[in-house]
Amino acid sequence: MIQETGYYPGCSLHASSKNLDITLKDLFKKLGIKLNEIPDWNCCGASAAHCIDEILALSLPARDLARAEKEGFKTVLAPCSACYQRLVVTHEILVKDPKKMEKVEKLISPNSYKGTIVIKNIMDLLINDVTIPEIVARKEKDLNGLKFVAYYGCWLTRIPRVKSFDSVENPVSIENILKPLGAEPIDWPYKTDCCGGSFSISKEELVIELDDKIISMADKVGAECIVTTCPLCQTNLDVMQEKINKIKGKDFNLPVFYITELLGIALGIKWSSKIWRYHMVDPVDLLKSKRLI
């Protein structure tokens, strides 16, 4: 099992998704893995930069990768799927395209990226570097049949021409980790459908359509909650339920958990009740009814 990894929190984990930062750090502490934050990291440009200016979209993550490399990190964990995707795409393009590399190197100097970093998302790291048996061996609490659908969203497994750690369109790693810990996965067809996260402000009316479809299906198949890894997906599916209820006359009340929250419970982490207050759809009743808190 790995002992440490470089860590790129990204903007969301320091603002709208602080609870992912907190629960992830606690979980990794429990697993005995040290997270080394990239010093003085900058925003990766997220879903905006690549729409406006490709060289900018490559240069922002390149500075982060260069700084990670300089620190001697071999791997970098990027929990946000948008950050993960931008770091991976940047790495892939720069190591293959010397012309773009030259332009980017000029912009990021005195930093310089040689192309040695392996970028990981949470699931890849948990499945392949920590491994399921190691996690199960640390189980302290059964998840008591909590019925969930796993929501992977767009970029965790789907980056064109980049080998995915799990099936691109029918991934199973979230289910495979939570099942031996006592939760009950429910199969469903919208595991990797787009939640429209990047448009939740500028095209809200479209996002409401996408999310209504996703949440309706989760509800229909009998899930008690949705489990995801991405702060954009979590925020979007969590925040939109109230709006969908209002606009579409629905009655959704499905908590949206981060995988780190449920793994933390199963591994015996005792968070103060404050941690659940970050959720827009209150998960406390569900967790109590399953005797998980």
Add this chain to the structure above:
Amino acid sequence: MEQKAEEIRNPERSLALMVKEETGENVFACYQCLKCTAGCPMSFAMDYPPNQIIRMVQLGLKEELLNSKAIWICSSCYTCSVRCPNDIHIAHVIDFLRNLAIKEKVKTAEENVVLFHEMFLQSVSKYGRAYEAQFLSKYEMKTGKLIKNMVSGLKMFLKGRMAILPQKVKKMDEIKKIFSGSEVPK
């Protein structure tokens, strides 16, 4: 040589050649199977679905493409790109078209989407990181949605999900340099 001949035969096709040169994507491999559009989550709201975008690139319909809503409504979910039987990275072609629309200062069909991207990036150019509270309220002020979205913004704030103060990168000179030649408005 082959490219030159192609351009002389059909000048309209130079858009496809430009796409090939800049992105490496060969749009002529498309045989209109529509797999991209069938799986596109945003096609319901697009004026031209992804298969038509590729056809239009083949035909050199640059103006129509740069003025389309579709290029801005694409969420870059990559479903089309991983499913194309001819390995065309359609989303990459769309990114190229968006970049071109910005470079050529086209009055885009989805101004708010573009404004949102630009304000997000302006925030990054100023602090090195996204300062949500500030750029969101600026965006909503500009688009006249401030009052409408005040309640949900306030709720996020009360939940601790909106940072009051910006986080700033220390080496801001490095960030300024990265943004120096970019297409992001000052």
